[in-house]
Amino acid sequence: MENQIDIEAVRAQAAADERLRVAAITGLCREHGADDLAQGLIERGASEADAMRDVLAAIGKRAKQPAQLATPAPAARGSQPIATGANADIGLTEKEAGSFSFVRAIRAQLMPNDRQAWEDAAFEREVSAATVQHMARSGFEIKPRGIIVCNDVLRRDLTAGNPSGAGDLIFTDARPGSFIEVLRKRNALAGLGVTVLSGLTGPVSMPKQTGESQVYWKGEGVQGTQTEPTLGQVNMTLKEMSAWTRFSRSLVLQSSIDVETFVRNELATVAGLELARVGLYGLGSSSQPEGLKFTTGINTVDFAAAQPTYAELVAMETAINADDADVDAMAYITNATLYGGFKTTEKATGTAQFVLEPGGTVNSYPVTRSNQVVSGDVWFGVWSQMMLGLFGAVDLQVNPYSEDREGNIRVTIHQAVDYAVRHPESFCRGNNTL
Numbered sequence: 001m002e003n004q005i006d007i008e009a010v011r012a013q014a015a016a017d018e019r020l021r022v023a024a025i026t027g028l029c030r031e032h033g034a035d036d037l038a039q040g041l042i043e044r045g046a047s048e049a050d051a052m053r054d055v056l057a058a059i060g061k062r063a064k065q066p067a068q069l070a071t072p073a074p075a076a077r078g079s080q081p082i083a084t085g086a087n088a089d090i091g092l093t094e095k096e097a098g099s100f101s102f103v104r105a106i107r108a109q110l111m112p113n114d115r116q117a118w119e120d121a122a123f124e125r126e127v128s129a130a131t132v133q134h135m136a137r138s139g140f141e142i143k144p145r146g147i148i149v150c151n152d153v154l155r156r157d158l159t160a161g162n163p164s165g166a167g168d169l170i171f172t173d174a175r176p177g178s179f180i181e182v183l184r185k186r187n188a189l190a191g192l193g194v195t196v197l198s199g200l201t202g203p204v205s206m207p208k209q210t211g212e213s214q215v216y217w218k219g220e221g222v223q224g225t226q227t228e229p230t231l232g233q234v235n236m237t238l239k240e241m242s243a244w245t246r247f248s249r250s251l252v253l254q255s256s257i258d259v260e261t262f263v264r265n266e267l268a269t270v271a272g273l274e275l276a277r278v279g280l281y282g283l284g285s286s287s288q289p290e291g292l293k294f295t296t297g298i299n300t301v302d303f304a305a306a307q308p309t310y311a312e313l314v315a316m317e318t319a320i321n322a323d324d325a326d327v328d329a330m331a332y333i334t335n336a337t338l339y340g341g342f343k344t345t346e347k348a349t350g351t352a353q354f355v356l357e358p359g360g361t362v363n364s365y366p367v368t369r370s371n372q373v374v375s376g377d378v379w380f381g382v383w384s385q386m387m388l389g390l391f392g393a394v395d396l397q398v399n400p401y402s403e404d405r406e407g408n409i410r411v412t413i414h415q416a417v418d419y420a421v422r423h424p425e426s427f428c429r430g431n432n433t434l
Contacts, residue, residue: 025051032096034058052122057130100124102263102396105147106252109398110409121147131393140201145414146397184269188370189276192331192383197236198390204236206420236389236418239289241274244412246403267413277372279386279419280379289419292379292386297424299323303432306376307338310347310355314363316380316428323425327382333368334378342367381427391416 022042029038034055041051101124107114108121118125128148135142142148197204245267252259284290292298299319303312313332320326334342342356355362365380373379395414402410421427 021048024048028052028055032058049119049122052126100127100149101260102149102267103252103260105149105396106247106398106409106411109146110249110252110400135201135392140392142392142395145395146412147395149394149396149413185273185372186368186370187269187272187276188333188368188372189279189383189386190272190368192333192368193329194279194383195385195387196390197387200236200389200391202391203238204389204420206234206236206422207232234387234420234422236387236420238391238416239287239418240414240416241271242412242414243270243274244410246408246410248406248408250407252409271413271415273372275388275417276370279388280372281374282419289417291419292381292421292427293429295421295424295427298421299425299428300434301428301430302434303376303378303430306432307341307345308378308430308432309345310363312430313355313378313380316378316430317363317365319428320381320426325382325385325423325425327423327426328384330380330382331366331368332362332378332380333370333373335371335373335375336369337375338378339367339369376431376433378430379427380430382423385422385426387420387422389418389420391418 025041025046025048026038028048028051029035029041032055037051037054037058041054046054101121104117104121105124105128107117108125111117124147128144131148132142132144278289278291280291281293282289282291284294299316301312301315301319303309316332317326317330320330339356342362343354345355347353347355356367357364360367392415397412397414399410399412402408
């Protein structure tokens with residue numbers, strides 16, 4: 001009788017396990033738009049890990065198919081389409097890309113011998129492998145140091161137990177957003193319409209016309225003079241940006257707020273800030289991209305004093321217009337100090353009309369305020385003429401040994417980038433120390 005009870009218990013457990021397997025596979029296929037695979041996977045007895053591999057393979061095939069383009073919405077003034085070369089993405093939908101968990105990827109690398117942590121990151125590991133294969137087929141060989149991520153992210157220090165890090169995130173009554181964030185500079189280039197070229201696989205050279213064909217008047221029967229426009233190139237090469245942050249194990253394992261969202265937001269914010277900074281002030285040496293300040297051919301206006309006059313700001317527009325370089329929407333960008341001066345500086349004495357006009361414009365153009373702009377600088381230009389190139393994919397690497405005595409882990413992210421400018425004449429920098 002006892003043996004009979006054991007057999008029934010085993011049968012019941014097996015039936016329960018089968019129901020869980022079927023439910024997991026069905027849910028997985030439904031979530032990733034692969035419902036047609038579910039029945040076959042169930043019938044052949046596939047495990048959830050097997051099903052994940054098949055779903056990722058189907059997603060990869062889907063990425064190779066020509067995209068079905070919907071009717072595009074009207075573009076914002078000055079915006080530019082995002083161009084893609086050999087895409088580092090493998091064709092994940094927005095929902096699928098959002099389900100990629102940085103925390104699971106970190107835990108899998110942190111605890112490679114923990115079967116549960118490794119299995120929990122099955123999706124992240126499969127995405128990483130599929131991305132490497134996809135890029136290899138496009139001619140871009142990746143040698144991952146960790147898990148390859150399809151989206152741009154970066155980092156900042158998060159250390160549980162340190163109030164200035166993330167120690168104050170671990171509490172019982174967890175309300176997302178109820179901690180105090182560090183004060184940061186605004187992203188200088190956000191919303192200005194910089195052109196992004198993603199998924200690049202190697203150095204890029206773009207032809208550029210540098211001279212015009214000529215027109216000649218001639219008499220009847222006289223052969224015209226043949227002339228051709230002169231051509232040049234705009235080049236982009238890989239500059240690797242590496243950054244790291246510090247997590248405590250207790251933050252990764254214990255934090256009761258939405259760690260995933262917090263990590264994504266923090267990494268993306270810091271990455272964007274550094275990319276914007278080098279876009280304006282990158283040295284073009286020491287492995288940095290060349291920023292606008294050091295780009296040959298940009299216009300300059302030498303202000304008479306630290307606070308520019310309205311006439312001097314208008315002169316920045318005039319310099320660009322005189323070069324016939326006002327080819328798209330234009331905007332100013334400066335720091336908080338000069339922006340404040342715009343509010344109190346009159347266009348002309350006694351008029352009570354100030355440089356900063358109603359609606360937050362200067363000379364009828366929008367103004368962006370960011371303390372990434374150095375003291376005294378005002379920039380004006382056609383920002384779509386600036387191009388940001390993103391090469392390959394983001395490599396997320398975890399080092400659990402660098403601060404093992406403190407119980408911390410270090411997460412490093414690597415991304416290759418570069419900047420280039422189509423027409424330097426489309427930009428002007430103003431300062432009183434030129």
